Amino acid sequence: MSSETLSVRLRKSLPALTVEVTFEVPPGVTILFGPSGAGKSTTLSAIAGIVRPDAGRVALGDVTLYDSERAIDVPAESRRLSLVFQSLALFPHLTARQNVEYGIDRKVAASERTERASRMLERMKVAHVADRRPSTFSGGEAQRVALARAFAREPRVVLLDEAFSAMDRELRYELGREVRAMVDELRIPTLLVTHHRMEARLVGDRAVLIRDGRIEAEGPVRDVVPAPEREQQR
């Protein structure tokens, strides 16, 4: 199992802002924290390879995923990472199990893929929706299936883009703990985008504070993300 650090240095000009960030994601959970419009999603998409930066370098250990100077740009499908989108992006025409199977390496035998998908759905406590399509899921079930899909493919890096933001607080923390447990097991770099302080402090080891496309602070999560006063009372 990999226990390498993801290093990110990238610049990307957007119509409203220029994102220029350099940071590292060691194995464990790093929180990418900041207000909306700060460049968090763009950063995640660039790491995943679905947005091409203007310049920079993204590497996992000594494997280069992107390097503008050396003209390296590993296509998204070959980066072996998982991105959980804010909208979850579950395939509406596939069942939960088929969604999870979709991401598992196709060199693995079909029966083994089905088996692995079923196990992961069980682990995420959504075995009961395995043969149903996403339109029938509750919000929490959809989140869990999306997490199952992300982890079942044994990724080298996991990226979560406000994956729990639509959930109520209880569920958000519960899913946060699930992610925490998976990451502790797999020992892989995980980058979680959120603007909820409590969620950040609960799930994260480290945090990177991003504002207006720049890194403002980086360090242990409790140093970077201030304790939530209002959120706790809510």
Add this chain to the structure above:
Amino acid sequence: MDLSPLVLSFEVAFAATLVATVLGLGIAAALAKGRVPGGDLFDGVITAPMVLPPTVLGYYVLVGFGRRSAIGRLFEAVTGTSIVFTLTGAILAATIGALPLVVMASRAALEGVDPTLVRAARTLGASPLRAFLTVELPLSLPGISAGVLLGFARSLGDFGVTLMVAGDIPGKTQTASLAIYDAIQANREEDALLMILVLTVVAVAVLYVARKLSRLPRVL
């Protein structure tokens, strides 16, 4: 009563729909992804057959595919027959009518697929082709099918371009719409009536199904 023109019409329509579907889907996918330089102009050229007079289209086909054209000569060298005034010409004429309908419907259907789903497929290890085949295509299927049906209905009834390019040779290129014209001109209305009825029923049925399909949710 000679029903062979009706049979020929269906043969031509099936072949033309097949060609228009394969070609149209490729064109629609390229246009939907913005991969065609000058895409809007290209789109205009592809859809022009819907508004151009058949005589103009027929002229272009004769120039482009006639016996003196490069394509026409190559085709003749390989197959031994010409494109124009043969069954191939009739299929080509019908394809030109069907293609814009397939392209327009397929493009709209493909552009309607949430791009995040395609990105998700890519991050889950799917090549662009696999993402297209397993995500975009199935989710666009109702719209594409509606376009294919419309294309079929359109190619079943082509008249002008077929007449110019394939002629009106009984038993060879005389489709139902041409045979109906001949019969009415010769005051043999009774010969035309059954074909008129069949073409009308098929057209209405196909349009009805296409309408139903285009209203289907993307996921059954």
